[in-house]
Amino acid sequence: MGRVPEEIDPKEYPELAHIQAIIHDEDRTPEEKAQSLKNEGNEFFKEKNYPKAIVAYTAALKNKCGDQDLETVLLTNRAAAHFHLGNMRSALNDAAAAKKIKPGHLKALIRGAQCCIELRNFATAIQWCEEGLKAHPTDKKLQDLRAAADKHKRAAERDARKAKVKEKKLNHEKEALMAAIKERGVKLLQPVKPRQSGSDGEDDDEGSSTAVAELSLDGLSSHKATGAQVFLDEQNSLHWPVLFLYPEHQQSDFISAFCESNSFLDHFAVMFGEQLPPWDVDRKYHLQNLQLFFEDEERETLYKVDPETTLLKVLQHKRFFVKVGTPSFIILVNGSSFWKQYLTGKKMQAL
Known part of the structure; x- marks a missing residue:
């Protein structure tokens, strides 16, 4: 055996x-x-x-x-x-x-x-x-x-030294980024955990799910969802990930690096130029027909934006808040039946 x-x-x-x-x-x-x-x-x-x-x-x-x-x-x-x-x-x-x-x-x-x-x-x-x-x-x-x-x-030990240098560089970049955002007066918005029932103290914004964030990377968490995040280039210009929403068709466009000095028209000329989006079956999303808005959810107000306006100017508006690091905008076709329906009952203001 x-x-x-x-x-x-x-x-x-x-x-x-x-x-x-x-x-x-x-x-x-x-x-x-x-x-x-x-x-x-x-x-x-x-x-x-x-x-x-x-x-x-x-x-x-x-x-x-x-x-x-x-x-x-x-x-x-x-x-x-x-x-x-x-x-x-x-x-x-x-x-x-x-x-x-x-x-x-x-x-x-x-x-x-x-x-x-x-x-x-x-x-x-x-x-x-x-x-x-x-x-x-x-x-x-x-x-x-x-x-x-x-x-x-x-x-x-060599890897640890490299990691330390890299961390120091990243921290320096983060500090410079947050300083640039603060300098421009851009307001970050992040979710706020709701109060538990029966908790002590009064909630001044009862029913509100968001609040203006302290300037920190916690308010710039879009990287996890989109793979893009605001960054500061060598010329000291901010580039933001920007989301465009088309509620009529439940579609969206995403620009990973929208330079703050560029106007919306710069991007629209490419997005709605020679070739219209495939979901636009009625072929009505032509450049001259578009209207651009951002929404102040707290006041339930739509602000109309001139497409020739730069992104920075909009971000600096007193009622614009950047949610989780990604500015978002609504695009409608002027005069369409959906446009009339969507704007009915909403408060409107020009930028």
């Missing part, structure tokens, strides 16, 4: 069942039982059945036989099984426990260094290697692990 079956039927294998009973005989000494369980764990390990090997080694350690050499081997073997399962923390703990019993145990030192490298704790890996090389100065495995840990450590 090449291997012991995982479950033995006493009727089919009476001799093996008897042998297994002897192995686990309670009358045997703790050292004998620990040794038998270690051998059983080793068989499972050879078969790459690491979970069962761990169970066997753990059962052996519970016997507390007092044999330091055997306990060290059990711990290093269990560490190896954990390592092959990817349980690096458990493997490291076992290697450390084995090293505590026998500080110069080579397998424990090698396994501890390997675990630290896998856990990307390269400085500690180097400590394990150096400790091992004091006891085993010519061991090739420890030398190689020491070199690998040092290489990884230097690479990690």
